[in-house]
Amino acid sequence: MSIANETVLVLSPNEYWVLQAELNVKSEKEAARYGGALFDLNDEYRYVAQKSEDNRYVVIAYNPTELSQRLIAASATSIKKMAFAQWVFDDITRPVKLPSGKYLTLIDGIVMEIDSTYIDTNGSIKLSDALSTPRLFLKTVGIEGMVPSEVTTKTLRNTLIVLLIFLGNLLAIGIVGYQENRILEEKTSMILSSSKLPETSFEREALIDSLKKKEKKQLHIREVSKEISLLAIEGKIITPPPPALPSLPPVIPPSADGVVLIPGSKPGEANRLIVDNTPSIPSIELHGEGIRELSYDGNGIYMVIDADDANARNSLKNTIMNRFKHAQINEHNTQIEVRLK
Structure with missing residues (x-):
């Protein structure tokens, strides 16, 4: 049938399921959600509803897969929507005769297709007359996705453009990859030329493997050194009080040069000088806390740390054990020896 300059395919009652239900909902969309509970059908079915009275709805169940065959058989490219006979003939007052010889009739608000044996066909009308009745509005369902759409020139052009863009991207990726491979090969x-080894020699493979191992070891040493730099080791210098100066014999007044030896010095003793009547004493030996020694022997890092405070030593040992899983720690008096692999 045609309505509002559109062709609508009307489905017979044999192509869908229908029932009336009383539902306490506010809209037809909400009523359609109860379709799965009202019908004992599989998951392929979809549901639509139409309100007939207050809280009373006519719910229809249809299978898009089955209807797609029906739509393909109609082969009418102008058909964009479909309607159920329930929606088209829900207001008929006389039986509608179908080309098959059966009749559409309304029983308790449900449009049914029935044989003439079971109804009074007097006063019936033809299907064409029933469909020609003017209608201002008809509830319909779109058929998009139910049948293959017609391939148009615009669709082919857009598809070709997308394929060309995709091909261009693949070509660009291939060119860039080829250039990168060439650079790596060069x-x-x-490297092979500088190594002066044949390309197929075992020595070349051994050299490459050795370089990889050396690089890996250097990276590990850098990481360990960074972790060492993050250790909270406070360095400080402890200066003991200076020793008392020995009593000095009388000295000879300085010469014109201002420097003289102290009289009474014995062979083997440290030389002491008087500069401008001021004695010079040996340098004081200093003692401190912090990292005393840090070295790398090719296999690991060796470190000696001075820490006079016992609590500080224990805290430092715990910190090292937490940061370095394979650390070997030995303690000697106020010193901590650490070996890191």
Whole structure:
């Protein structure tokens, strides 16, 4: 049938399921959600509803897969919507005769297709006359996605554009990849040339493997050194009080040069000088806390840390054990020896 300059395909009652239900909902959309509970059908079915009275709805169940075959058989490219006979003939007052010889009739608000044996066909009308009745509005369902859409020139053009863009991207990726491979090959060739080894020799493979191991070891040493730099080791210098100066014999007044030896010095003793009547004493030996020694022997890092405070030593040992899993720690008096691999 045609309505509002659109062609609508009307489905017979044999192509869907229908029932009336009393539902306490506010809209037809909400009523359709109860379709799965009202019908004992599989998951392929969809549901629509139409309000007939207050809190009373006519719910229809249809299978899009089955209807798609029906729509393809109609082969009418102008059809964009479909309607159920329940919606088209829900207000008929006389039976509608179908081309098959059966009749559409309204029984308790449900449009049914029935044989003439079971109804009074007097006063019936033809299907064409029933469909020609003017209608201002008809509830319909779109058929998008139920049948293959017609391939148009615009669709082909857009598809071609997308394919060309995709092909261009693949080509660009291929060119960039080829250039990068060429650069890597050139660098590899330069390394092989500098190594003065045949490309197929075992020595070349051993050299490459050795370089990789050396690089890995250097990276590990840098990481360990960074962790060591983050240790909270406070360095400080402890200066003991200076020793008392020995009593000095009388000295000879300085010469014109201002420097003289102290009389009474014995062989083997440290030389002491008087500069401008001021004695010079040996340098005082200093003692401090912090990292005393830090070295790398090719296999690991060796470190000696001075810490006079016992609590500080214990805290430092715990910190080192937490940060370095394979640390070996030995304690000697106020010193901590640490070996890190």
